[in-house]
Amino acid sequence: MRSPRIPILKLHNCLLVSIQWELDDKTALQFQEDLLNKIHVTSANGVVIDLTSIDFIDSFIAKVLGDVIDMSKLMGAKVVITGIQPAVAITLIELGIGLNDVLTAIDLEKGLEKLQQELGE
Amino acid sequence: MNSVILNYIQENKDQIFNEWIESLKENGDERVVKVVSDQVFNSTSYEFIDVIIASVKNSTEEFTSRLSDFSEKVVRLGWPLSFVTKALNIFGKIVFQKMQGDGLVNNENQMDTVFEFDRWMNPMVNEMVNMYSSTWERTVSMQKIALQELSAPLIPVFDNITVMPLVGTIDTERAKQIMENLLQGTVKHRSEVVLIDITGVPVVDTMVAHHIIQAADAVRLVGAKCMIVGIRPEIAQTIVNLGIDLNQITTKNTLKKGVEAALEITKRKIVKVEEAE
Amino acid sequence: MENQSCVKIINEWDIVAARQLGRNVAKDLGFGTVDQARITTAISELARNIYLYAGQGQVCIEKIYDGGKAGLQILAADSGPGISDLRQVMEDGYSTSGGLGAGLPGVKRLMDEFVIDSEPGKGTDIKATKWLR
Numbered sequence: 001m002r003s004p005r006i007p008i009l010k011l012h013n014c015l016l017v018s019i020q021w022e023l024d025d026k027t028a029l030q031f032q033e034d035l036l037n038k039i040h041v042t043s044a045n046g047v048v049i050d051l052t053s054i055d056f057i058d059s060f061i062a063k064v065l066g067d068v069i070d071m072s073k074l075m076g077a078k079v080v081i082t083g084i085q086p087a088v089a090i091t092l093i094e095l096g097i098g099l100n101d102v103l104t105a106i107d108l109e110k111g112l113e114k115l116q117q118e119l120g121e
Numbered sequence: 122m123n124s125v126i127l128n129y130i131q132e133n134k135d136q137i138f139n140e141w142i143e144s145l146k147e148n149g150d151e152r153v154v155k156v157v158s159d160q161v162f163n164s165t166s167y168e169f170i171d172v173i174i175a176s177v178k179n180s181t182e183e184f185t186s187r188l189s190d191f192s193e194k195v196v197r198l199g200w201p202l203s204f205v206t207k208a209l210n211i212f213g214k215i216v217f218q219k220m221q222g223d224g225l226v227n228n229e230n231q232m233d234t235v236f237e238f239d240r241w242m243n244p245m246v247n248e249m250v251n252m253y254s255s256t257w258e259r260t261v262s263m264q265k266i267a268l269q270e271l272s273a274p275l276i277p278v279f280d281n282i283t284v285m286p287l288v289g290t291i292d293t294e295r296a297k298q299i300m301e302n303l304l305q306g307t308v309k310h311r312s313e314v315v316l317i318d319i320t321g322v323p324v325v326d327t328m329v330a331h332h333i334i335q336a337a338d339a340v341r342l343v344g345a346k347c348m349i350v351g352i353r354p355e356i357a358q359t360i361v362n363l364g365i366d367l368n369q370i371t372t373k374n375t376l377k378k379g380v381e382a383a384l385e386i387t388k389r390k391i392v393k394v395e396e397a398e
Numbered sequence: 399m400e401n402q403s404c405v406k407i408i409n410e411w412d413i414v415a416a417r418q419l420g421r422n423v424a425k426d427l428g429f430g431t432v433d434q435a436r437i438t439t440a441i442s443e444l445a446r447n448i449y450l451y452a453g454q455g456q457v458c459i460e461k462i463y464d465g466g467k468a469g470l471q472i473l474a475a476d477s478g479p480g481i482s483d484l485r486q487v488m489e490d491g492y493s494t495s496g497g498l499g500a501g502l503p504g505v506k507r508l509m510d511e512f513v514i515d516s517e518p519g520k521g522t523d524i525k526a527t528k529w530l531r
Contacts, residue, residue, distance in 0.1 A: 022418075025410045056417075056435045058442035059501055082344060086304030087435035089342040093335050095439065095504035096490050100369075104344040106311050111344070294531075301432055 006031045008038045014046040014115060015039065015077070018108075020053050028064040035068055039077045046115040047072055050108050052083030062097045069102055078118050079103065082111035126234075126241060129220055131174045137215060138170055144211050165198065166208075173245075188245060192252035202253045206246060213242045273299040275306030281313040282383045284376065288321035296332035303336055304343055312345050314383040318376050320351030330365045337370045346386060348372070350379035404458040405445075407476075413445040416457040423459045424470055427530060436508040437470060437528055443501045444474040444524060452478020452521065462527070469529040472509075477521035484514060 006027065009016040015038055023031075035047065049065070051057075057065070069079045080103040084092075092099065103118065105111035130137060142163065172191050175184060195205055217238060220226050226234050276284045285303055307315050317333065319325065325333075337347035350373045352360075360367055373379040384390055403423070405416040420441040424434045441457060448455035455476025462471045481487050490503050506512040509526040516522040 022414065024414045055431070056421075056438040056442070058439045058446070059504060060442070060446055084342045084344065085431075085435075086301065086308060086339075086343060087432040089304055089339040090300055090432050091435045091439045091508060092342060093339045094436065094507045095443075096507070097504075098338055099342060104342055106308060106313075106344040110311070110313075301430075 005034060008035060010038075010042050010044065013044055013119075014048060014112070015042065015044045016048055016050075016108075018050040018052070022056075023054070023061050025060060028061055032064055032068045032071070036071055036075065039072060039075050043076075045077050046119055047077050047079045048082055048108060048111040048115060049079060050082045050111070051088070052085070052107070054088060055085060057088050057092060059095055059097060062092060062095075062099065066099060066102070078115060080105055080111045080115050080118070082106065082108050125225070126216065126220070126237060127174065129223075129225065130170070130216060133219065134170060134174070137212075137219065138167060140215050140219075141208075141212055142166055144215065145208055148207070148211065161198070165195065168194075169212075185248075188248050189252065192249050195249070196252055196256050202250065205249055205253075209242065209246055209249065213238060268295070273302045275302060275310070277310045277312070278380065279384065279387075279389070281311065281387050282316070282380065283307065283310050283312040283314070284316045284318060284380075286318040286321060286376075290324070291322060291329050291332060293328070293332070296329075296336075300332070300336045300339060304339055307340055307343055307345050313387050314346045314348060315340050316348045316350050316376065316379045316383060318351045318379070319349060319356070320353070320376065322351075325356045325359055327363050327365060330360060330363070330367070334365075334367065334370065346371070348379050348383065350374070350376045401462075402458055402460040404456055406454070406456050407445050407448045408454045410449065413442060413449060416445040416459075417441045420457075420459050420470075420472065423461065424528075427461060427468055427470055429470070429528070429530060433528060433531075437472070440505045440508045440526055440528075441472055443505050444472060444526070447501060448474060448476045448478070452476035455521075467529050469510075469527050472524075472526045474524040474526075475521070480518040480520050480522055481514075481516040482518045484516060488514075 006017060006019055015035070017031075017035065019031075038044070039047070065081070069081075072079050081099075082105045084104065103114060105114045145166070169191060172184075172187050175187055217226070217234075220234070273285055273287065276286070278284050283306060285299075285306070287299065291299070303315065303317070306312075317336065319333070322329065333349060337349065340347035348371045349367070352372050352374050371382070373382060381391075403419055405412055405419055407413065407416065417438045421434055421438045424437045429437065441459070445457050448457070453476075455474065455478065458473040458475075460471045460473065462469050488503050488506065502514070505524075505526055509528050511525075511527040513525045514522070515524075
């Protein structure tokens with residue numbers, strides 16, 4: 001069984017990622033690698049990851065996400081996470097995963113706005 | 122069959138009734154004796170005897186339905202259950218003692234009569250208790266729903282600014298409900314800033330503070346900023362004394378200041394309109 | 399649908415299968431979206447623990463009824479190395495795998511009831527229950 005890769009789109013100096021299906025471990029790790037490569041190739045300085053369609057995040061996926069955010073930061077790209085569902089937020093908090101220092105926004109639109117602000121444009 | 126007992130009651134109806142009422146007033150709960158008028162008290166007690174006598178003439182089903190009607194009425198009158206069971210007890214005692222006095226109970230049939238009494242009294246007591254408890258259950262579940270409904274309204278006060286006033290005691294169950302409402306509302310209204318007003322929360326202990334911090338954290342995850350307002354002096358004291366860390370969360374002492382800060386965050390302010398000349 | 403269904407955990411894909419099963423049962427029982435997410439997440443954590451530490455094992459999802467209440471019970475069992483210090487693994491932030499260390503204490507918080515039974519060298523049994531409110 002092989003799951004399709006998560007598409008990463010480029011928009012001006014930003015990368016847009018919308019995760020549309022349940023993440024299994026391999027897809028998550030593959031995504032980490034793909035995103036970092038894409039940042040390297042495009043020298044993007046901002047990334048928006050939209051999680052609107054994700055209805056649960058466990059500690060493994062949370063760790064992969066947290067890691068990819070830190071790694072992107074090292075490569076000079078700020079990451080904004082958007083569209084975390086209420087149920088997902090509650091489970092994450094109850095699991096004890098705060099995703100501190102992660103930038104968030106309600107939806108893609110606000111996420112892009114926030115990114116522009118952060119990048120000082 | 123318990124017809125002996127019932128026939129005896131029917132024959133000595135008035136006498137038993139008077140003795141019963143007398144005894145109830147002596148032993149009765151002060152709350153009941155004071156609150157309930159003599160008339161209601163007498164008529165209700167009389168009705169009870171009628172219900173019992175009816176069981177001699179009518180079928181079991183009819184008796185059961187009359188008994189549950191009667192129980193419902195007593196529950197509606199709001200008499201304490203302890204009083205009603207006591208009254209039933211005294212009633213049984215009086216009948217038994219009178220039957221004994223009239224020689225209907227003797228050494229030979231004593232045991233049988235006692236069993237008979239049990240078989241006769243128990244269903245009535247059970248029915249009463251059932252009626253009370255089902256009424257209470259109904260009330261409790263109604264109140265639970267009512268509480269849930271008033272649990273946590275989310276009020277959009279300006280574009281992108283929402284207020285959630287919390288009123289009353291917060292337990293774990295309610296805290297979870299509040300958190301769900303809060304997050305769903307935040308997403309629905311696309312709020313940028315959410316103010317939780319705890320002016321109406323009487324006690325903020327470690328547990329309540331913990332729930333509030335969790336809620337604020339979750340709000341941050343869905344992409345909004347959370348502010349806690351309405352921190353009274355005693356609440357500030359408890360929070361610091363208990364060593365609860367609220368540093369990650371913006372707090373203000375009043376809702377007014379919170380709204381001002383929220384407007385600032387969303388790059389707006391309230392200005393006075395120039396008077397038209 | 400039977401009251402109990404199980405998934406054998408042998409590879410990473412079985413983690414996905416286990417949580418999908420759990421989510422379906424939770425939906426079927428009438429749990430709300432938040433509780434569905436709690437249950438799915440708890441199953442994912444438990445299944446991953448089996449995969450990471452025991453190599454293989456089994457996750458069973460059971461519908462349970464007690465008095466007037468209905469609930470969902472997760473049974474995670476393996477015959478792996480077991481846990482020598484139960485108190486330590488229930489502490490937040492403790493991890494031997496480089497993860498977030500949120501697993502077991504997190505599952506306990508997500509569910510209503512949580513029982514763990516483990517013997518070093520024999521394996522681990524975990525029972526976690528969520529009641530329908």
